[in-house]
Amino acid sequence: MVPAVRLRSAVCLLGRFPALAGIDLDVHRGEVVAVEGPNGAGKTTLLRVLAGLAPVTGGHAEVLGIDLRTARRRVRTKVALLSPSGGLYDDLTVADNLRFWARSAGRPPSAAADAMSRLGLDGRLADVPAARLSTGQRRRTALAVLLARDSELWLLDEPHAGLDAAGRDLVDEVVAGAARRGATVLIVSHELERAAALASRTASIVGGRTTAAAGREPLADPEAAGVA
Amino acid sequence: MWRDALLVAGKDLRIEGRSHVALNQVLPFALLVLVLFAFALDPDRGVLLTAAAGLYWLAVLFSALLAVQRSQAIESGEGTRDAVRLSGLDPAGVFLGKAGAVALQLLVLEVLLAVGVVVLYGVEPAGLGLLAVTALVATPGMAAAGTLYGVIAAGLRVRETLLPLLLLPVLAPVLIAATRASETALSGVSSGVPAGSWLALLATFTVVYLGFGVVAFGPLLEDA
Numbered sequence: 001m002v003p004a005v006r007l008r009s010a011v012c013l014l015g016r017f018p019a020l021a022g023i024d025l026d027v028h029r030g031e032v033v034a035v036e037g038p039n040g041a042g043k044t045t046l047l048r049v050l051a052g053l054a055p056v057t058g059g060h061a062e063v064l065g066i067d068l069r070t071a072r073r074r075v076r077t078k079v080a081l082l083s084p085s086g087g088l089y090d091d092l093t094v095a096d097n098l099r100f101w102a103r104s105a106g107r108p109p110s111a112a113a114d115a116m117s118r119l120g121l122d123g124r125l126a127d128v129p130a131a132r133l134s135t136g137q138r139r140r141t142a143l144a145v146l147l148a149r150d151s152e153l154w155l156l157d158e159p160h161a162g163l164d165a166a167g168r169d170l171v172d173e174v175v176a177g178a179a180r181r182g183a184t185v186l187i188v189s190h191e192l193e194r195a196a197a198l199a200s201r202t203a204s205i206v207g208g209r210t211t212a213a214a215g216r217e218p219l220a221d222p223e224a225a226g227v228a
Numbered sequence: 229m230w231r232d233a234l235l236v237a238g239k240d241l242r243i244e245g246r247s248h249v250a251l252n253q254v255l256p257f258a259l260l261v262l263v264l265f266a267f268a269l270d271p272d273r274g275v276l277l278t279a280a281a282g283l284y285w286l287a288v289l290f291s292a293l294l295a296v297q298r299s300q301a302i303e304s305g306e307g308t309r310d311a312v313r314l315s316g317l318d319p320a321g322v323f324l325g326k327a328g329a330v331a332l333q334l335l336v337l338e339v340l341l342a343v344g345v346v347v348l349y350g351v352e353p354a355g356l357g358l359l360a361v362t363a364l365v366a367t368p369g370m371a372a373a374g375t376l377y378g379v380i381a382a383g384l385r386v387r388e389t390l391l392p393l394l395l396l397p398v399l400a401p402v403l404i405a406a407t408r409a410s411e412t413a414l415s416g417v418s419s420g421v422p423a424g425s426w427l428a429l430l431a432t433f434t435v436v437y438l439g440f441g442v443v444a445f446g447p448l449l450e451d452a
Contacts, residue, residue: 053310077316087311089302091243100239104232104315129246 002065004029004153004184005050011058012042012049012208019045021208022059032175032185034195037205043188046205047155050186052076064152077105080151084158086142090131094121094141097130102148115147119170135162143174154178154185160194172198229321229442236317236325240302241332249298250333258291258337262344273350280351281411284341285403289370291337292399293392295330296374300382309382312449319446323375327441331371338363345414355413358423362413365427366406369434373398376441379448405429 005027012020020042027033037043048054050063052072061068066075081087088097098112098121116122119140125133133141139159146154159171175185175198189195196202204211244250265283269276276283303309312322342359345351353359377394381387409426 048310051310051314053313076314079314081310081314083307083310085306085308087307088305089239089243089308090305091247091302092239093246096239096242100235101311101315103235104317106316 002029003027003062004031004064005186006062007059008061009059010049010056010061012045012054013057014045014054018208019054020049022210023205023208024210025203027184027186029184030179030182031201032179032187032199034192034199034202035186035188035205036190036192036195036202041205042208043205044157045208047081047157047186047188050075050153051079051081051155053081078151079153079155080146080149082142082146082154082156082159084161086130086138086145088130088138088141088145091129093127093129094133094137094144095126097141098144098148101145105149105151107148107150111148111150112144115144118147119144119174136164136167139163139167140170143171147174147178152183154183156185156187156189158189159187160189160191168194229318229324232317232321233324233328236322237328237332238325240299240326240329243302244329244333250295250337254291254294254298254333255337255340257294258287258341259344261287261290262341262348266348276349277351280345280349281414282403282407283349284345284414285366285406285410287341288334288338288406289396289399289403291341292330292334292370292374293395295333295337296371296378296395297388297391299326299330299375300378300387304382309449319449320442322449323372323441323445324438327368327371327375327438330374331368334367334371335363338367351414353413357413359410359413362406362410362423362427362430365430365434366402366409369430369437370399370402372434372437372441373402376437376445376448379445383451402430402433405433 003026005025007023007025010020010023011018023046035043035046045054049056049061049068052068052075055072056068063075064078068075092100095116098116099109102109102112113122116126121140121144125137130138130141156175160168163171175187179185187195187199262283266276269279303312346353374395377398378391381391381394384390405426408421409423409430412423
């Protein structure tokens with residue numbers, strides 16, 4: 001089966017700055033992988049590359065069988081990116097946001113209603129504008145968007161940041177549920193212990209390069225890692 | 229594309245319905261422009277009447293600038309533009325939806341401004357049908373060009389000041405043609421060229437910018 005993610009010496013130059021200088025990473029379908037590293041290591045850029053939002057300027061990069069160097073826009077409809085801000089429209093209510101993003105992915109309104117129900121957003125919160133949500137409520141809404149869109153690959157950027165214990169547990173529950181349903185999940189987090197508990201493997205990035213892997217199997221086949 | 233256009237237009241209009249930016253800021257601004265023109269030219273009521281069509285379309289033009297800026301600001305929230313890129317929405321549909329929402333808001337504004345011109349300038353409208361046709365032909369073109377240049381400026385730090393510099397020269401032909409086409413209706417004077425010729429120019433402008441936007445909006449959204 002084609003892996004969900006296959007990166008070989010992947011490079012991402014933003015202007016002249018090498019945001020990623022050589023990433024080797026394999027993620028199998030249905031797998032949960034945590035990515036850790038210091039600030040500025042390239043973790044968020046890695047997620048943006050995998051989402052087709054940032055260019056791959058060197059090496060080889062494939063997501064869900066799609067070559068990111070030649071057709072990165074095609075991958076966008078298959079991935080979901082949870083950014084710290086959540087990408088919500090501040091003037092729309094939680095329910096309106098959910099309905100809009102679900103329908104934009106070709107999903108029925110019931111998908112939005114189901115996602116709201118699962119994340120406890122179907123009560124009073126449904127009619128609250130996103131601008132008035134707390135950090136935790138905003139993150140729950142953004143997670144509900146991911147659920148409603150039902151993407152094959154979930155890319156989560158600091159999903160636990162700014163949340164209380166109950167919020168963190170909820171994130172874990174949603175991620176575990178997505179993995180059970182067959183979604184592939186990449187988690188970038190500073191809370192490595194928490195992310196690692198969800199993941200089968202962990203990758204480390206420093207200075208835009210993968211430096212280490214721990215878990216059940218290597219992140220990339222060492223022989224294949226040299227393939228450009 | 230059309231499904232996405234309706235979805236995006238519905239979203240932008242719903243946001244306006246909740247935020248009332250056009251109602252509470254753009255409309256008062258447009259009326260204020262009309263009032264200031266009246267103050268400036270009031271000593272000579274004849275000039276005011278003769279220039280009514282031009283002043284009306286100038287007020288519309290300035291309002292269009294604000295409406296376009298607001299339309300782009302909707303997507304300026306952190307992560308929102310990325311979410312649009314990842315959404316699977318057809319960029320051409322996003323363009324048509326955003327331009328459609330701007331055009332609809334401008335059309336409502338134009339009706340209210342027409343009332344303002346009649347009340348403030350003492351204009352006795354002679355051909356409201358001609359004014360309505362002019363508005364229906366010119367407004368989608370203004371909205372299309374505005375949406376296109378709005379997304380060009382959106383990715384730049386100086387977008388607030390750059391957009392007028394980019395857009396106003398582009399909309400100059402619309403100002404001229406819409407003024408000439410509707411001056412018989414509002415000012416009771418004619419430039420000598422039949423209104424139909426000016427309407428044809430406006431229709432050409434609208435078709436060109438709608439077509440250009442459908443093709444170019446996707447790549448421009450990438451850089452925004």
